[in-house]
Amino acid sequence: MSEYQIRLYKDSDYQRVREIFSEGIIEHTTKAFQFSFRLPRIWVFFLLTFLLVLQTTGSLVMSTLAVVIGVGLLFLIHRYIYVSYVQYCLEDDMLDIHKYYLQRDGHCFWVAESSGEIAGMVAAVPTHHPGGERQVELKRLSIPRRYRGQGIAKALSRTVIDYARRRGCEEVILETSYPQVDAWRLYEKMGFKRVRTTSAPKLVAKLIGFQILIYRYNLPAHR
Known part of the structure; x- marks a missing residue:
């Protein structure tokens, strides 16, 4: 098992982070x-x-x-x-990662680094779901194949949870899709609860059974 550290994204990560994101989605x-x-x-x-x-x-x-x-x-x-x-996405939030995630309140982006290589990534944004003022959304979690099974995805998810807790939020929200079995099983093991399953809005996506799963992680109330 390789050692890794989680740190904030920096501009030199740009190309590799976009590659990891693209490969992770298309697979x-x-x-x-x-x-x-x-x-x-x-x-x-x-x-x-x-x-x-x-x-x-x-x-x-x-x-x-x-x-x-x-x-x-x-x-x-x-x-x-x-x-x-x-x-x-490459033309939206992933076009200027530093500006989108590190220069806006409530947004953040981290990478896991192992021996000088990017071993994973994750982002946090204010959620668009109802009650969003007390929620953080976990996004862009992706781990290259060679680094999977080492606990990096869990550690990155915990980073977002800790970020939400520091901001005084009550919940972490995320969206995934049904075919991403490994992802939603990980979330469920971590304590995320599936709160809703919806079909994608486009007709073709509905016909082929493309489903969006929405999960929520409740943070302990502050005392």
């Missing part, structure tokens, strides 16, 4: 695709596609090819969702 594509592929409505769609093409062409080969193409399109839809999200 969810496969798990999300596998989740959607198991949905009964997706199987019904492929079955109807097979039967329709078979009835139209009378060809088993063409019918099978149509289903294969459909599976490929399903994967590309998931890929598009994650890539689009990454592009949006």
Whole structure:
């Protein structure tokens, strides 16, 4: 197990932090695709596609090819969702990380460093959820593959919790998605409670079962 330290983000981290963020988001594509592929409505769609093409062409080969193409399109839809999200974030809060997170009240950004390399990242922002004046939102938690399983994600999450406590907040809020199983299992082990599950607003995302999970961590009342 490598040793690491958690510190504030600095400008020299910029390129690597953006890479870790992008890679961490896009890698969810496969798990999300596998989740959607198991949905009964997706199987019904492929079955109807097979039967329709078979009835139209009378060809088993063409019918099978149509289903294969459909599976490929399903994967590309998931890929598009994650890539689009990454592009949006890289042009939004991740465009000027120092200005967005370190020059605004209630915002902060940390990295975990191990042997001179970035071994993880996390951010805190004021939440947009109801009651946001007493909440901090945990965002952008990502750990490169080679550093996983060393407790870094937990330590970074604790950093945000401690930050919220110092600010006198009552709760830490976060959003994740259903395919990110390792992430939400970690949060639940740490004491985060799932308070809501919602579907993504876009119709395509709803059809493929893309779900957003909202978690809350209650901080002990100040005495």
